[in-house]
Amino acid sequence: xxxxxxxxxxxxxxxxxxxxxxxxxxxxxxxxxxxxxxxxxxxxxxxxxxxxxxxxxxxxxxxxxxxxxxxxxxxxxxxxxxxxxxxxxxxxxxxxxxxxxxxxxxxxxxxxxxxxxxxxxxxxxxxxxxxxxxxxxxxxxxxxxxxxxxxxxxxxxxxxxxxxxxxxxxxxxxxxxxxxxxxxxxxxxxxxxxxxxxxxxxxxxxxx
Numbered sequence: 357x358x359x360x361x362x363x364x365x366x367x368x369x370x371x372x373x374x375x376x377x378x379x380x381x382x383x384x385x386x387x388x389x390x391x392x393x394x395x396x397x398x399x400x401x402x403x404x405x406x407x408x409x410x411x412x413x414x415x416x417x418x419x420x421x422x423x424x425x426x427x428x429x430x431x432x433x434x435x436x437x438x439x440x441x442x443x444x445x446x447x448x449x450x451x452x453x454x455x456x457x458x459x460x461x462x463x464x465x466x467x468x469x470x471x472x473x474x475x476x477x478x479x480x481x482x483x484x485x486x487x488x489x490x491x492x493x494x495x496x497x498x499x500x501x502x503x504x505x506x507x508x509x510x511x512x513x514x515x516x517x518x519x520x521x522x523x524x525x526x527x528x529x530x531x532x533x534x535x536x537x538x539x540x541x542x543x544x545x546x547x548x549x550x551x552x553x554x555x556x557x558x559x560x561x562x563x564x
Contacts, residue, residue, distance in 0.1 A: 360525050362389040362471055363518055364415075364444060368507050368533025375536050384509050384517050387462065389444075389531075393471035395559065401445055401541065402469045403563040408449030410541050410561075413534035414492035414500050414549040416485065417442035418511055419476055424524040432515035435524065439482055441474035441549050441557040442531045443492070445541070473529065474549070474557035482553055485511050489552040490535060494545050502535025509533075 366385040367373045373380055395401070403410050421437025444465070451464035479485070485504060492500035504510075509517070514530060524530075541547060543563035550556040 359391040359394060359527050359529055362391065362393070362529045362531060363522070363524075364389055364465065364531040365509070365514055365533045368509055369502060369535045370506070370508065371502075371536035372534055372538065375538070380508065384514055386518065387465060389466045389471050392468060393466050395469045395472050397472070397474050397557050397559070399472070399559060400469065400562045401472065401547070401559050403541070403543070403561060404467065405564045407447045409447070411446045411448045411538045412492055412494065412499065412541055412547055412549075413444035413446060413538050414490050414551075415442040415444050415531045415534050416488060416490065416504055416511075416551060416554075417473060418515070418530040418532065420524045420526055420528040420530070422526055424515060424519045427516050427519045429512040429516040432512035432519075433479065433485070435515060436479045436511070437526070438476035438478050439485060439554055440476045441551050441554055442529070443472040443547065443549050443557060443559065444531055444534060445470040445472065446538075472547075472549070472557055472559045474555055477554050488554065490550070492537070492547065492549045494539070494541065494547055499539050500535055500537035504532070506535060507533060
């Protein structure tokens with residue numbers, strides 16, 4: 357899939373904010389992943405040696421279908437072509453160390469294979485993006501469970517906010533945040549992320 361950029365939203369579910377001991381944001385927290393971090397269903401998540409703990413984060417991805425700039429919230433979903441299951445793989449120790457030092461933490465999010473993305477489903481085929489169940493299991497054991505209705509900033513607000521500052525182009529991906537239950541991934545783990553009405557995304561972890 358052609359992708360110009362992946363715009364990710366951090367701290368968009370209250371229970372996830374609590375488990376990370378962070379304060380609730382007044383505005384969306386944004387960061388970017390490079391297109392080179394995308395892998396498909398069935399491909400391996402490759403964890404480089406020496407980076408510490410790596411965590412899973414199941415998310416709803418919005419895939420832009422047409423250019424969006426300064427979009428109003430009530431018009432925002434018209435710019436979405438499809439949705440997909442997304443796993444925002446994160447080098448958590450690296451991220452925490454960088455944040456404590458006041459340094460950027462892009463590397464902890466942007467490594468190769470750290471953006472597993474499922475098969476896109478046309479938005480018109482999804483009943484309601486505001487009420488989708490998200491689940492993530494590791495080796496068959498449930499780790500995360502939530503609903504898109506729990507977002508602090510819903511999809512249309514995110515699109516509107518992002519488009520104020522950066523133009524969204526066709527093929528761009530917005531990862532909308534994760535519910536609570538994030539946890540570590542180890543060599544050989546099989547990660548399955550699911551969203552109701554959209555499908556599932558399965559990837560095996562290989563640590564170098």
